[in-house]
Amino acid sequence: MSAMDINQQITQVILEIIPDITSAELQDDTDIFSLGLDSINAMTLVSNIQDVFDIQLDTNEINFENFQNIATITAMIEQKKGF
Numbered sequence: 001m002s003a004m005d006i007n008q009q010i011t012q013v014i015l016e017i018i019p020d021i022t023s024a025e026l027q028d029d030t031d032i033f034s035l036g037l038d039s040i041n042a043m044t045l046v047s048n049i050q051d052v053f054d055i056q057l058d059t060n061e062i063n064f065e066n067f068q069n070i071a072t073i074t075a076m077i078e079q080k081k082g083f
Contacts, residue, residue: 001083006053006074013048014070017041028071033064042067049073055080 011026014037021035037045046062049055055077066076 001081003074003078003083006077007070009052010049010070010073010077013045013052017044017048026070028074029069031069033068049077053077053081 007028011023014026014032015021015023018032018036018041025035026032032045033042045067046057050057057076057080061076061080066072
């Protein structure tokens with residue numbers, strides 16, 4: 001699985017959670033919280049990311065820095081998967 005594949009899957013997960021945005025608004029470095037992600041949706045995002053990528057995140061990994069944008073989520077997944 002390449003970084004591009006990971007990136008595309010993350011984009012799809014986010015677009016399902018925040019339906020009022022377009023993929024054009026959702027760039028790699030766009031702060032997803034500024035697009036309308038709230039704390040409840042953030043927990044759904046965490047859960048969906050774990051399911052899609054078959055990973056289990058530790059409590060200390062679930063933070064703003066890791067979930068700020070697509071690039072930070074991709075980096076975290078690559079680290080978890082050992083890419």
